[in-house]
Amino acid sequence: MEPRKYAWIVPGRLAVAERPGGAGRSHNRERRAGELDWWRAQGVGAIVSALRTRHCLAEYVDVDFVVRWHPLRTPEQAHEEMPDLVQEVRELLDADPDGAVLVHSDMANEWLAAIDASLRLGLRLSRTARGALRAAAADGLPVGSLATSIVGPPTSAAA
Numbered sequence: 001m002e003p004r005k006y007a008w009i010v011p012g013r014l015a016v017a018e019r020p021g022g023a024g025r026s027h028n029r030e031r032r033a034g035e036l037d038w039w040r041a042q043g044v045g046a047i048v049s050a051l052r053t054r055h056c057l058a059e060y061v062d063v064d065f066v067v068r069w070h071p072l073r074t075p076e077q078a079h080e081e082m083p084d085l086v087q088e089v090r091e092l093l094d095a096d097p098d099g100a101v102l103v104h105s106d107m108a109n110e111w112l113a114a115i116d117a118s119l120r121l122g123l124r125l126s127r128t129a130r131g132a133l134r135a136a137a138a139d140g141l142p143v144g145s146l147a148t149s150i151v152g153p154p155t156s157a158a159a
Helices: 029-041 055-063 075-095 110-122 129-138 143-152
Strands: 005-012 014-018 044-049 066-069 099-105
Touching: 005 110, 014 110, 029 044, 044 055, 044 075, 055 066, 066 075, 075 099, 075 110, 075 143, 099 110, 110 129, 110 143, 129 143
Parallel strands: 014 099, 044 066, 044 099
Antiparallel strands: 005 014
């Protein structure tokens, strides 16, 4: 079952998405299982969760995904700790040159846009915060003051 809301940052290697199975109270176990099967078929072998809680991490491990947890709780904390999340993703990509990594938050909102943009900056896929945020918006993610505060203020340089 193909997920409803996701974007490949690096096709076949790095994706961001809402939580497999859907967000919040609308989360569905059967949908989660179907989406995890779909991600596995796309080559994903590792999942990095940015949820505030450990929801579903054990389930990911049970179906043989490598799992990392980087909870993002407040914009200030996320701004400080996003480099650690990016470094973890880089290490997972390096550890499995043929595999893919999925990074998710609860839903496709500004938190996910901040993750998308931070990954682009940290992996040097974008030169500036402004360019990275534009790319997140092009991925269909909402970019506003929350995402901007987490990624950092855009510079005046062109992306």
